[in-house]
Every structure is written in C-alpha cells, then in structure tokens.
Amino acid sequence: MPLDSSSPGNDSNEPLVELDAHRLEAFSDSVMAVIITIMAFDLKTPMSADLHGLQGRVPSILVYILSFTFVGIYWNNHHHLLRATRRISGAVMWTNLHLLFWLSLIPFATAWVGTAHASALPASVYGVVALGAALAYFALVRSILRANVDDSAIARAVGRDVKGILSPIIYAGAIALAFVSPYISYGCYAVVAIIWFVPDRRLAKVA
Amino acid sequence: MPLDSSSPGNDSNEPLVELDAHRLEAFSDSVMAVIITIMAFDLKTPMSADLHGLQGRVPSILVYILSFTFVGIYWNNHHHLLRATRRISGAVMWTNLHLLFWLSLIPFATAWVGTAHASALPASVYGVVALGAALAYFALVRSILRANVDDSAIARAVGRDVKGILSPIIYAGAIALAFVSPYISYGCYAVVAIIWFVPDRRLAKVA
Amino acid sequence: MPLDSSSPGNDSNEPLVELDAHRLEAFSDSVMAVIITIMAFDLKTPMSADLHGLQGRVPSILVYILSFTFVGIYWNNHHHLLRATRRISGAVMWTNLHLLFWLSLIPFATAWVGTAHASALPASVYGVVALGAALAYFALVRSILRANVDDSAIARAVGRDVKGILSPIIYAGAIALAFVSPYISYGCYAVVAIIWFVPDRRLAKVA
Amino acid sequence: MPLDSSSPGNDSNEPLVELDAHRLEAFSDSVMAVIITIMAFDLKTPMSADLHGLQGRVPSILVYILSFTFVGIYWNNHHHLLRATRRISGAVMWTNLHLLFWLSLIPFATAWVGTAHASALPASVYGVVALGAALAYFALVRSILRANVDDSAIARAVGRDVKGILSPIIYAGAIALAFVSPYISYGCYAVVAIIWFVPDRRLAKVA
Numbered sequence: 001m002p003l004d005s006s007s008p009g010n011d012s013n014e015p016l017v018e019l020d021a022h023r024l025e026a027f028s029d030s031v032m033a034v035i036i037t038i039m040a041f042d043l044k045t046p047m048s049a050d051l052h053g054l055q056g057r058v059p060s061i062l063v064y065i066l067s068f069t070f071v072g073i074y075w076n077n078h079h080h081l082l083r084a085t086r087r088i089s090g091a092v093m094w095t096n097l098h099l100l101f102w103l104s105l106i107p108f109a110t111a112w113v114g115t116a117h118a119s120a121l122p123a124s125v126y127g128v129v130a131l132g133a134a135l136a137y138f139a140l141v142r143s144i145l146r147a148n149v150d151d152s153a154i155a156r157a158v159g160r161d162v163k164g165i166l167s168p169i170i171y172a173g174a175i176a177l178a179f180v181s182p183y184i185s186y187g188c189y190a191v192v193a194i195i196w197f198v199p200d201r202r203l204a205k206v207a
Numbered sequence: 208m209p210l211d212s213s214s215p216g217n218d219s220n221e222p223l224v225e226l227d228a229h230r231l232e233a234f235s236d237s238v239m240a241v242i243i244t245i246m247a248f249d250l251k252t253p254m255s256a257d258l259h260g261l262q263g264r265v266p267s268i269l270v271y272i273l274s275f276t277f278v279g280i281y282w283n284n285h286h287h288l289l290r291a292t293r294r295i296s297g298a299v300m301w302t303n304l305h306l307l308f309w310l311s312l313i314p315f316a317t318a319w320v321g322t323a324h325a326s327a328l329p330a331s332v333y334g335v336v337a338l339g340a341a342l343a344y345f346a347l348v349r350s351i352l353r354a355n356v357d358d359s360a361i362a363r364a365v366g367r368d369v370k371g372i373l374s375p376i377i378y379a380g381a382i383a384l385a386f387v388s389p390y391i392s393y394g395c396y397a398v399v400a401i402i403w404f405v406p407d408r409r410l411a412k413v414a
Numbered sequence: 415m416p417l418d419s420s421s422p423g424n425d426s427n428e429p430l431v432e433l434d435a436h437r438l439e440a441f442s443d444s445v446m447a448v449i450i451t452i453m454a455f456d457l458k459t460p461m462s463a464d465l466h467g468l469q470g471r472v473p474s475i476l477v478y479i480l481s482f483t484f485v486g487i488y489w490n491n492h493h494h495l496l497r498a499t500r501r502i503s504g505a506v507m508w509t510n511l512h513l514l515f516w517l518s519l520i521p522f523a524t525a526w527v528g529t530a531h532a533s534a535l536p537a538s539v540y541g542v543v544a545l546g547a548a549l550a551y552f553a554l555v556r557s558i559l560r561a562n563v564d565d566s567a568i569a570r571a572v573g574r575d576v577k578g579i580l581s582p583i584i585y586a587g588a589i590a591l592a593f594v595s596p597y598i599s600y601g602c603y604a605v606v607a608i609i610w611f612v613p614d615r616r617l618a619k620v621a
Numbered sequence: 622m623p624l625d626s627s628s629p630g631n632d633s634n635e636p637l638v639e640l641d642a643h644r645l646e647a648f649s650d651s652v653m654a655v656i657i658t659i660m661a662f663d664l665k666t667p668m669s670a671d672l673h674g675l676q677g678r679v680p681s682i683l684v685y686i687l688s689f690t691f692v693g694i695y696w697n698n699h700h701h702l703l704r705a706t707r708r709i710s711g712a713v714m715w716t717n718l719h720l721l722f723w724l725s726l727i728p729f730a731t732a733w734v735g736t737a738h739a740s741a742l743p744a745s746v747y748g749v750v751a752l753g754a755a756l757a758y759f760a761l762v763r764s765i766l767r768a769n770v771d772d773s774a775i776a777r778a779v780g781r782d783v784k785g786i787l788s789p790i791i792y793a794g795a796i797a798l799a800f801v802s803p804y805i806s807y808g809c810y811a812v813v814a815i816i817w818f819v820p821d822r823r824l825a826k827v828a
C-alpha cells in the first residue's frame with residue numbers, strides 16, 4: 001500500500017499518516033456539487049405547459065429545496081471541519097467516503113418522495129438516508145479526532161455537538177412516524193434543517 | 208458549530224469570520240460546470256436521423272445557447288467578485304449557496320422552454336428563475352461587502368452596479384410580458400445577456 | 415465590472431488584465447470531466463441480458479471511445495496550453511467558454527450517432543460539432559497569444575500548429591462526405607484522433 | 622506540441638517532461654466524483670411507493686454499493702500514488718485517461734447488472750470492465766515508475782504489489798465463471814473489494 005511515511009510531523013509513535021487534506025476536500029466538494037445539480041436535473045419537465053403542469057411539480061420542487069438545504073448544510077459543516085483538520089489517516093478517508101455514500105443516496109430518496117409524497121415508505125426511506133448520513137458524519141468527526149489527538153484546535157472546532165446528537169434522534173423518530181403520516185416526517189426533516197441553519201448564522205455573528 | 212476563531216486578522220470586534228475563499232470558489236465552479244454540462248445532456252436525441260428530426264431540436268438548442276451564456280456570465284462575474292474578496296463569513300457561504308440554488312433550476316427551466324417554447328408559462332418561469340438568480344447575486348455582493356467593510360478593493364471591484372440593477376427590472380418585465388407573447392420574454396433574456404456580455408469585454412480593454 | 419487592476423505586472427499601458435489562470439483551468443477541467451462521464455452514462459442499458467442485447471450497444475460503445483479520445487485530446491492540449499499561459503484577459507475567458515460550449519455538444523452528437531450510425535446527418539452533425547470545437551480552440555490560442563504578446567514561452571509552446579490547421583480541414587471534408595457514406599466521416603474523425611494522439615507521445619519522448 | 626521544456630529539473634538527458642501533477646489529480650477526482658454520483662442517479666425511482674417497489678430496487682442498490690466501493694478504492698489508491706509522484710510524462714497523462722475510460726464504463730456495467738442480476742452476460746461484462754480498470758491501473762503505475770526512475774520514494778510507495786497482481790487474476794476467473802453462475806462472479810468482485818479495503822486500513826495503522 002502506498003504510504004508516504006516521509007511526510008513531516010510523523011515522527012511520533014502514533015500509527016497515523018499525515019496526508020494532505022486538500023484533495024479530500026476537493027473530491028468531497030465535487031461529489032456534493034454533482035449531487036446538488038443532479039437532483040435539480042431530476043425535476044422532470046412538467047407534463048403540460050400550463051399551471052396544471054407546474055402544480056404537478058410542486059411536491060418535487062419542495063422536496064428539492066429540502067434536499068438542497070440538507071446537502072448545503074453538510075457541505076458547510078464539512079468545510080469547517082476539514083479546515084480545522086491537520087492530519088488525515090486512512091480511516092478518515094474511508095469514513096469520508098462512507099459519508100459521501102449516504103449523501104449520494106439523497107437524489108434517489110428525493111426523487112421517490114417527489115413522485116409519491118403522500119406515501120409512508122418514501123418518507124421513511126428519506127429518513128433512513130438522512131440518519132445514515134448523520135451517523136456517518138458523526139463517525140467522520142470521531143476518526144478525525146482520533147487522527148488529531150494532540151491538536152486542540154480541531155477539538156475546539158468540533159466542540160459540544162448538541163445538534164449532532166439531536167439530529168439522528170429526530171431522524172429515527174421521523175422514520176417511524178412516517179407510517180402515521182408522511183407529513184410528520186417532512187416536518188421533522190424541516191426542523192432539523194432549521195436547527196442547523198439558523199443557529200449557525202447566529203453563532204457566526206456571536207463568535 | 209465549527210468556527211475557526213484562530214484565523215489571522217480576526218482580532219477586531221467584528222462578528223466576521225475570515226475563511227478561505229478558495230473552497231467556496233471551487234465548489235461554486237463545480238456546481239456551475241455540472242449545470243452547463245447537464246443542460247447539454249438534456250438535449251434529447253432527435254426522433255429521426257434526418258433534417259426533420261434535427262429541426263425538432265432547434266428550439267432546445269437555441270434556449271441551450273441562451274442558458275449557457277447565462278451561466279457563463281454568472282461564472283465570469285462570480286470569478287471576478289471572489290478574486291477581490293478577502294473575507295468569507297457564514298452569511299457569504301449561505302448567500303452563495305442561495306445563488307447556486309437558483310442557477311441549479313436553470314436546467315429545469317431550459318428543458319421546459321425547449322419542449323414548449325410557444326407557451327407563456329415556461330417562458331415566464333424561466334424569467335422567475337433568472338430573477339431569483341439576479342436577486343441572489345445581488346444579495347451575495349451585499350453580504351461580501353458587509354464581510355469586507357474595511358476593504359476598499361472589493362468596493363471598487365463591485366463599483367456602480369448599473370447592470371445589476373437593470374437586469375432584475377428587465378426580468379420582472381419579461382415574467383409578465385410572457386403572457387402577451389413568450390417571444391417578447393426571450394427577447395428580454397437575450398437583451399440582458401448582451402448587455403452583460405458586450406460591455407464586459409469593452410471595459411476590460413479600457414481599464 | 416469587477417476588474418482587479420491592482421494585480422502585479424499590469425503597470426504597462428496594455429489593455430490586458432492579469433488574472434489567475436488556476437480557476438479557468440479548474441472550471442474547464444470540471445466541464446470536461448462531466449462531459450466524459452455523462453457520455454458514458456448515455457450508454458443505455460442493453461435491451462436484453464444476452465449477446466444480442468450487447469451487440470445492439472456496440473455502435474454506441476465505439477462512438478463513445480471516439481468521443482472519449484476526442485475530449486481527452488482537448489483536455490491534454492488545454493492542459494499544456496494553460497500551463498504556459500501567464501496572463502488571462504476577458505477575451506481569453508470568453509473564448510475558453512466558447513470552446514467548452516462546443517465540447518458540451520459532443521454528448522448530444524455522440525448519442526445521436528450511437529442510435530443512428532448508418533444515417534448521414536448524425537455523422538455530419540458530429541463533424542460540425544468537432545469543427546466548431548477545433549475553430550474555438552484555434553480562437554482560444556489566438557486570444558491567449560494576444561494577451562501574452564511579450565511572453566515568448568507561450569509562443570514557443572504553441573509553435574507551428576500543423577495539426578491545428580489540418581484538423582478543421584479534415585472535419586470540413588467529413589461534414590460533406592457523410593452524405594456519400596457516414597463511414598467515411600467516422601474514418602476521418604478517427605484519423606484526426608490518431609494524428610493528435612500518436613505524435614504527441616513521440617514528440618514528448620524526443621523533446 | 623506545447624511542451625514546457627523550461628520547467629526545473631529537466632536538465633537531464635532523459636526524455637521526460639516534468640509537469641504539475643495537480644491538474645491530473647483534480648481532473649481524475651472530478652471524473653471519479655461524477656462516476657460515483659451518476660451511478661446513484663441511475664438508481665431508478667421504485668415502480669410503486671411500497672415495500673414491493675423498494676424490493677425491486679434491492680439488486681440495484683447492492684451492486685451500487687459494490688461499485689461505489691470499487692471506485693472508492695481506486696480513488697484512494699490513485700490519491701496515494703499521485704502524492705508520491707514527482708514527474709508526469711505524456712505517457713502518464715494518457716495511461717491515466719485510459720484508467721478513467723474503464724472507470725467511466727462502471728456505471729454502464731452497474732446499471733446492466735442492476736436490471737438483470739440473474740443473467741450471466743452482465744455479470745461477466747462487469748468483470749471485463751473491472752479487469753480493464755485493473756490492467757489500466759497497472760499500466761499507470763508502470764508509466765509513473767518509468768517517468769520517475771531516479772526517484773526511490775515512488776518505488777517504495779508502490780512496493781510489492783501483491784494485490785495488484787491478484788485482482789486481475791480473480792477478475793479473469795469471474796468473467797468465465799459468470800457463465801456457471803453470475804453469483805460466483807459477484808462473490809469474486811466482493812472478495813477483491815475486501816482484500817483491497819481491509820488490509821489498507823490495517824497497514825495504515827502498522828506503518
């Protein structure tokens with residue numbers, strides 16, 4: 001396996017490899033950029049060129065807005081997380097790919113909800129994908145912390161991750177509640193988006 | 208929330224975070240690159256392998272040229288804007304994503320106009336998306352100016368934004384006039400493209 | 415218009431703007447990467463899961479190989495051209511977008527030839543797109559030379575462009591000859607690919 | 622051909638050109654990012670919004686997981702390989718494009734297996750694409766070694782490539798065994814993925 005053991009700062013007895021975070025960021029950015037654009041591409045041309053045709057696309061457009069915000073939040077957080085990261089280990093590379101795997105399923109879940117928004121299962125599956133992504137992000141943060149144990153900047157950057165713990169709980173609830181009504185699930189997904197979106201901006205101004 | 212408060216130059220009492228503009232640029236570039244290519248991909252294979260089949264694709268190709276120019280102008284302006292930008296705040300990141308959201312709807316509007324160019328609603332919806340993008344770009348410029356209040360280079364770079372004020376007004380007119388004739392709207396969109404395209408090159412030579 | 419007139423080296427009385435070539439490269443790379451991948455995506459799943467189904471995809475696969483090589487050659491040449499480029503003007507940015515426009519039509523032409531390879535018009539239209547790209551590349555080289563008149567490295571890098579003059583002539587012939595037989599055109603396109611591909615490697619070893 | 626013969630370190634009599642590896646990486650990353658995302662996009666919306674509809678997508682999702690891991694392993698190895706690379710020759714650029722060609726066929730093979738997983742031919746063709754990619758990667762490693770003969774770091778990084786020799790043998794077997802049962806082939810592909818995935822992480826911790 002091609003390890004670059006000659007990189008600076010690897011003189012400790014830690015089993016970690018110091019790699020350039022730049023390409024990890026660039027690759028993740030490309031994947032997230034394509035996910036966002038491909039979802040919009042999935043907004044099928046309306047069946048008729050009138051208001052009735054456009055109305056048929058309203059559920060698709062609404063769930064697209066939700067998913068766009070969802071991926072946007074991940075991109076934003078991923079950006080901040082990687083900025084504070086000094087060391088990348090093999091585990092970080094794979095936990096990052098694992099996160100991208102779940103995010104890459106978002107267009108599938110989005111398209112399904114867009115065509116059958118009144119049904120329980122698509123709404124529930126959307127939650128499964130969202131839960132998978134949330135847990136994968138949690139695992140990514142842990143693996144980055146393990147690879148940077150002697151670096152306090154990253155620990156401070158991650159901080160007390162209340163939202164990171166709250167999100168999966170809400171998603172788990174939404175997966176089950178979809179079978180009561182899918183609209184409860186959509187409400188849950190919107191709530192998670194709001195708690196990530198709003199305080200981020202407030203904190204940025206307070207910090 | 209992962210804020211890197213240790214970045215240099217953040218010792219003022221301003222609530223702004225100095226982040227690297229590079230990844231914001233790279234992500235925006237990826238999204239715009241995929242938008243451009245996906246629109247071309249949306250040019251469906253002609254129904255027959257003769258001139259009649261190709262003629263059926265002429266409206267799609269024309270609106271593709273319009274949309275390609277549209278995204279190209281945004282890429283060009285975005286490039287110049289970000290080059291002059293020193294500080295990125297959380298608000299800049301979100302206003303940038305907001306711009307990308309509207310741009311990501313261009314393929315949808317383009318495909319609809321391509322299949323129903325003689326109808327009023329697709330032509331009008333195309334204008335709504337263009338107006339959304341224009342207002343989002345305006346908001347992005349404002350948030351960048353707020354994040355760089357003490358930097359005169361960016362203010363100079365933005366300058367008197369006559370075209371930035373004129374474009375949304377023309378788009379708003381085109382949205383309404385589509386219901387008189389969609390071809391008036393297409394004319395309006397072409398006019399906006401031309402006023403952005405032509406003077407840019409002249410000024411570049413004068414500067 | 416947002417011009418960064420404060421960039422170093424712009425103290426001459428030349429009407430040129432020195433911009434960073436990096437983002438131009440990155441954007442062009444993204445577009446070409448998506449073009450390549452989207453063409454492969456256009457290889458439709460065979461109708462049946464047997465040799466007969468696969469045989470139905472052979473023309474599509476062959477034209478995909480041609481188009482992949484075509485875009486690969488452009489990427490390669492673009493890479494070398496931009497490496498030697500110091501100054502980017504507004505005209506370079508637009509001639510570059512113009513090249514990307516023609517390249518973005520390659521998937522459309524490829525898909526059409528793939529579904530109707532025995533017909534004259536798709537083979538001819540493929541040549542029109544190839545000719546457009548060749549002329550656009552030529553214009554890009556000229557605009558880069560104009561923006562770097564005092565830089566001999568770029569002039570040396572471009573050198574005597576025999577292939578750049580030969581390619582459009584062959585393409586123009588192929589556009590017309592498609593109406594005699596489309597297979598003559600395919601032969602012409604393959605010949606252009608070979609004359610670009612083979613000597614490039616030989617020269618690289620001789621240089 | 623536009624060669625930059627003025628780059629530093631090219632004063633030897635070796636016929637190699639020292640180019641920046643960065644753009645090669647960025648382009649390859651973009652292609653691999655789009656491949657991953659486009660495959661997920663190929664997961665068609667289930668026919669019905671219930672468990673039966675979702676079950677119909679299970680084979681597609683399983684082969685997607687396999688292909689995602691497959692491309693992920695290549696991205697990971699490519700990342701390590703290029704990091705250790707100092708010199709890029711024209712041959713490296715073309716062997717790299719050759720690898721991307723085979724990887725770009727993965728979505729095609731994935732989609733075909735996803736729709737006809739019980740048939741021999743799609744399973745066999747998947748192996749042909751995987752074998753092509755494995756041999757192309759092998760050729761890329763050789764061309765990089767040739768371009769960096771005086772650099773021991775890259776030779777160390779490549780090392781004894783047991784997995785690189787084992788993989789094509791297993792793929793070749795899977796291509797033939799698909800005609801006994803496609804499920805044997807899928808098992809082979811999973812085995813290759815596991816031998817690449819697991820030891821990579823172990824070695825990273827031992828190194």
